[in-house]
Amino acid sequence: QKEVEQDPGPLSVPEGAIVSLNCTYSNSAFQYFMWYRQYSRKGPELLMYTYSSGNKEDGRFTAQVDKSSKYISLFIRDSQPSDSATYLCAGTQGGSEKLVFGKGTKLTVNP
Amino acid sequence: SAVISQKPSRDICQRGTSLTIQCQVDSQVTMMFWYRQQPGQSLTLIATANQGSEATYESGFVIDKFPISRPNLTFSTLTVSNMSPEDSSIYLCSDRRQGYHGYTFGSGTRLTVV
Numbered sequence: 716q717k718e719v720e721q722d723p724g725p726l727s728v729p730e731g732a733i734v735s736l737n738c739t740y741s742n743s744a745f746q747y748f749m750w751y752r753q754y755s756r757k758g759p760e761l762l763m764y765t766y767s768s769g770n771k772e773d774g775r776f777t778a779q780v781d782k783s784s785k786y787i788s789l790f791i792r793d794s795q796p797s798d799s800a801t802y803l804c805a806g807t808q809g810g811s812e813k814l815v816f817g818k819g820t821k822l823t824v825n826p
Numbered sequence: 827s828a829v830i831s832q833k834p835s836r837d838i839c840q841r842g843t844s845l846t847i848q849c850q851v852d853s854q855v856t857m858m859f860w861y862r863q864q865p866g867q868s869l870t871l872i873a874t875a876n877q878g879s880e881a882t883y884e885s886g887f888v889i890d891k892f893p894i895s896r897p898n899l900t901f902s903t904l905t906v907s908n909m910s911p912e913d914s915s916i917y918l919c920s921d922r923r924q925g926y927h928g929y930t931f932g933s934g935t936r937l938t939v940v
Contacts, residue, residue, distance in 0.1 A: 749929075756933070756934075756936075757933050757934075758918055758931030758933045759869070760930075761929065812857060815868075816869040816870070817868060819868075819869075
């Protein structure tokens with residue numbers, strides 16, 4: 716079992732839709748969770764960062780972590796064509812420098 | 827925001843040869859990391875490079891195949907040695923400025939081995 720599982724998609728939605736991206740993880744020691752956005756031929760850039768369980772909101776983006784079910788989510792409201800990218804979830808445990816990534820979900824927002 | 831410059835951005839290499847990838851960061855950082863991103867696979871950590879010490883390699887990666895240098899706090903290189911087509915991948919360097927929200931990635935080196 717992979718430590719972080721993520722449906723690779725691809726996912727295609729119309730502009731303005733609410734997008735839900737999800738990952739599951741197996742390592743119960745994970746405490747820190749991130750979502751990265753990666754545009755084509757670019758490196759990943761940090762989008763959201765959360766610690767332990769709970770929600771975090773930043774503009775149109777909301778990250779949720781449910782440690783009881785080992786489930787992490789990213790919601791994008793009012794999606795825009797500029798949101799078209801691959802979204803990577805990642806987790807790590809306290810004291811570790813190693814980020815463990817999912818495979819990424821490729822999202823296309825159609826105008 | 828942090829800036830990481832990585833070069834070359836892409837290369838096509840013959841099997842059996844080696845390629846050295848350079849990574850320059852815009853401020854002094856203690857920790858730099860090298861990742862591999864194979865098609866359809868997760869971004870995977872190859873090794874952690876601290877200045878003044880040997881790199882620490884993850885399971886499945888060895889120094890003979892992926893030697894790393896870290897001569898100072900702003901620069902690192904990764905060499906992919908004795909390449910085979912299976913080494914075709916994107917290689918990315920990363921650093922950590924502060925906290926778990928402080929990881930920054932370069933744009934990557936797209937390597938094709940023929």
